Amino acid sequence: MQTTPKPKRASTDTAKPRRTDAKQTPDRANAKPRREGGTKAIDAKSAPSARRAPTTPRQTDKTRGTAAPRQTDNKAPGRGNSAPRNGGKPASKITPAPVAAPRRVGTKMSRLLDLNVAPPVTKKPHVATSNNGALTHWLLYCRPGFEQDCTQEAVGQARRQRPVLSEQPGILPNSGYALVAINGQSLAYSDLIFARQLICLHHIIEELPERDRLTPILSAIAALPGTFGTLWLEVPDTNDGKTLTAFTRRFQPLLEAALREQGRLVDTDPAESRKLPRLHIFFPDKSAALIGTSDPYNSADALMGISRQSMPAEAPSRSTLKLAEAIDVFMDKGEQSRLLRSGMTAVDLGAAPGGWTWQMVKRGMRVTAVDNGPMKGVLAKNPAVEHLMQDGFKFTPRKAVDWLICDMVEKPAKVAELIGNWFVSGWCKHAIFNLKLPMKQRVTATDAALGGIRKLLDMEGISYKLIAKQLYHDREEITVFMSKTKNR
Numbered sequence: 001m002q003t004t005p006k007p008k009r010a011s012t013d014t015a016k017p018r019r020t021d022a023k024q025t026p027d028r029a030n031a032k033p034r035r036e037g038g039t040k041a042i043d044a045k046s047a048p049s050a051r052r053a054p055t056t057p058r059q060t061d062k063t064r065g066t067a068a069p070r071q072t073d074n075k076a077p078g079r080g081n082s083a084p085r086n087g088g089k090p091a092s093k094i095t096p097a098p099v100a101a102p103r104r105v106g107t108k109m110s111r112l113l114d115l116n117v118a119p120p121v122t123k124k125p126h127v128a129t130s131n132n133g134a135l136t137h138w139l140l141y142c143r144p145g146f147e148q149d150c151t152q153e154a155v156g157q158a159r160r161q162r163p164v165l166s167e168q169p170g171i172l173p174n175s176g177y178a179l180v181a182i183n184g185q186s187l188a189y190s191d192l193i194f195a196r197q198l199i200c201l202h203h204i205i206e207e208l209p210e211r212d213r214l215t216p217i218l219s220a221i222a223a224l225p226g227t228f229g230t231l232w233l234e235v236p237d238t239n240d241g242k243t244l245t246a247f248t249r250r251f252q253p254l255l256e257a258a259l260r261e262q263g264r265l266v267d268t269d270p271a272e273s274r275k276l277p278r279l280h281i282f283f284p285d286k287s288a289a290l291i292g293t294s295d296p297y298n299s300a301d302a303l304m305g306i307s308r309q310s311m312p313a314e315a316p317s318r319s320t321l322k323l324a325e326a327i328d329v330f331m332d333k334g335e336q337s338r339l340l341r342s343g344m345t346a347v348d349l350g351a352a353p354g355g356w357t358w359q360m361v362k363r364g365m366r367v368t369a370v371d372n373g374p375m376k377g378v379l380a381k382n383p384a385v386e387h388l389m390q391d392g393f394k395f396t397p398r399k400a401v402d403w404l405i406c407d408m409v410e411k412p413a414k415v416a417e418l419i420g421n422w423f424v425s426g427w428c429k430h431a432i433f434n435l436k437l438p439m440k441q442r443v444t445a446t447d448a449a450l451g452g453i454r455k456l457l458d459m460e461g462i463s464y465k466l467i468a469k470q471l472y473h474d475r476e477e478i479t480v481f482m483s484k485t486k487n488r
Ligand SMILES: C[S@@+](CC[C@H](N)C(=O)[O-])C[C@H]1O[C@@H](n2cnc3c(N)ncnc32)[C@H](O)[C@@H]1O
Pocket: 316, 317, 318, 319, 320, 349, 350, 351, 352, 353, 354, 355, 356, 357, 370, 371, 372, 373, 390, 391, 392, 393, 407, 408, 409
């Protein structure tokens, strides 16, 4: 970990957002990095450590799943190495960081940092460079309460590539985010179910001064190479996090203006800037910032990893948002218009009161809605809907349909077996279904259920695409998209 002493010039006061004119705000003007010799370099005095020991992550590769930064040296990566999860093999290149004292205690961040990437606290504020050791640090967003599942899954994915030397993941229960440090394996966002977002973490600034958050953040960003297409200021998806959004809204234009002036944030058209790495500044609270980057080809294209949906007034239930989000997240616009066409047919198992059916009917489909419960609202008498009061596990369609959608509350293994049978029987081409996860071992239950489907379809020689995610509108559940592709 590198530390940066407190910047000498306290300046920008983000608590006074209405002051925008630089002439009237000498503080803010001072907070901008000083130009040297016509360049736009950060003033070395304000960021000495960052200048002396910059991190050099690899420029983001435009290929899916290759966003892992290059390891540049084997310096001590931080705490937690005394008990590597390496199956007892010697972790020769990783040496424990010196024990540091004193540590800030009693705040969320310090507890988190103690678990994972705590830098020695010698001066305040400091910038910790988290990516210069043998480990790569990842920041993952997830639904609050699923931090354990999120990290378990990420470390599991890394382990399937090669043995993992990892620190204990940094987990704060119900925080909505987690830190994972692993030895260089790349993580593939599309294969992570519980992670809403995948960010390569470069710096942690643990104690941001209230009167000038801009200077240390700019100093940390100065140590990163390249340019960025997007700047996202993000907060945890918690009630505490929501209280920070007014602050991030005020802070965003200040930081954005400074980065544009430095040429770090490019001003291209939106389509072009979407191809460049994104810069994330994550505020667990107002006094700390985690600075990372994401690869647009290996991450979620949504602020905080959340695809927000607005509730349609006509839809019979809020469950409709789950299917709306699934369609948005799992299919690009081309797939949506190809796979969800007017005149297609669908079966909805566990349909009542009708939120999912409503999404399909809205797209011009005819839907067989199977549920012992009543369909509500506009769907009750809609000629495009045939409501059958039957057991969804026993129902068989008279004719094959385009879509199977299923939101029945049942054990994941049982639902998975049903879905597998529908594909093997040729009763549907595409499916979106929900797996309820009220149990403790959610990753294990998910792996078993999806593994069961894969095994069945592989045995039958059926080619398919399968993507699973815990969506923003999912609670203790995940949503899965499957689509038959050309048969082998
Ligand atoms: C979460 S709700 C579905 C909500 C629905 N997707 C919507 O958007 O309004 C679950 C539904 O599954 C139904 N269900 C549970 N087990 C079933 C079964 N074996 N056969 C048919 N329906 C079932 C329940 O009656 C309930 O209406």
